[in-house]
Amino acid sequence: MSKEKNSYEGSISSSYKNKELLKITIILGIIAAVVTGMFLTGMFLASPWWTIPIEWIYFVYLGFIIFYSLFLAIIILVYVYYWAYVKNFTYTISEDHIIIRHGIFTRIVATIPYSRIQNINIVNGVFDRMFKTFTVKIETAGSEGYIPEGYIPGLKDPYIIEKKIKEMMMKFSAVPSGLEDKIFKPEELAFDNFISYILSKMREGEKLKTSITELREKASLSAAELAEKVGVPLQTINYLVEGRYNPSLALAYRIAEVVQCKIEDLFKLV
Incomplete structure (x- = not known):
């Protein structure tokens, strides 16, 4: 790292490739053993082995060669696949x-x-x-x-x-300086609503409804400028606007500071 x-x-680690290769080899080995056993059992139960034409035996050998060659090809493909997977x-x-x-x-x-x-x-x-x-x-x-x-x-x-x-x-998720004395004040009911709203959306996995675009435009800021002032990637701001991202308390506080609004005004509490 x-x-x-x-x-x-x-x-x-490249050991992941070896682990997956071993798992596939064991599975293919079990399948090959079961298929071979069932085929040989069925063939010898159908007729005594000495009555089987020699041509049939050649075809059986050829079938086994093709069958196990296919398994070998699968193992090689799996090796190449997981080699590329680990690399990427x-x-x-x-x-x-x-x-x-x-x-x-x-x-x-x-x-x-x-x-x-x-x-x-x-x-x-x-x-x-x-x-x-x-x-x-x-x-x-x-x-x-x-x-x-x-x-x-x-x-x-x-x-x-x-x-x-x-x-x-x-x-x-650290609380920024200057905010500690505001978090648990009984009179800050709107702020308490913000906290409960964020937590409920995180638990339910639902999208947030935000007012960030309106507040940003009111402050004459582009999304890129807001991201730069807040100190986060532009993608984070876009996720917030789309409601796909539940912000930390620290991030919400920084955005509210930049667009000059109350922290609870960033979101439409429903």
Whole structure:
């Protein structure tokens, strides 16, 4: 893992390729054994072996050669596939989000804001232990499917990544100076509404309804200028406007400061 401008980049171990190749080889071996056993059993039960024409035996040998050559070709293709998969798999842990790049035929770039992360799991299965690798699964709000949105397999030391992600999450969600004395004041009911609204949307995985575009235009700022003044990528502002990104308290406070409004005015509470 390398560090550059407060971001951490890394790739997965080549042991992941060997692990997946072993799994496929075992599955193909079982299939080959079952098919061969069933074929030979059926052939010898149909008629005694000494009555089988010699031509048939040649065809059987040829069939086995083709059958096992096909299996060998599959293993080679699997090896090439996972070699390319490992080569193309990279991840970046930045100050605002995690970026995971992977894919061979279809290149995928998954951007995960820290505000959407709900849990980090480290998996070490039977085959993982054989090759001393781990899988990090990052569960996010609103994600669906068997494989989580944040999926990083084939890691030799996953605890470094877990530590870096948690450090960034703590930094990202820290309350800025000047705001501490306002958070829990009973009279700040609008602010309390903002907190409950954000938390409910994070839990339900729904999109936020924002007023950021209107407030930005009222302040005569472009999206790029707002992103620069707040100190986040333009993509983060776009996600906020689209309602795809649940902001941290610190980020919402910085945006409210730049567009000169109350923090609760950034969102349409419904």
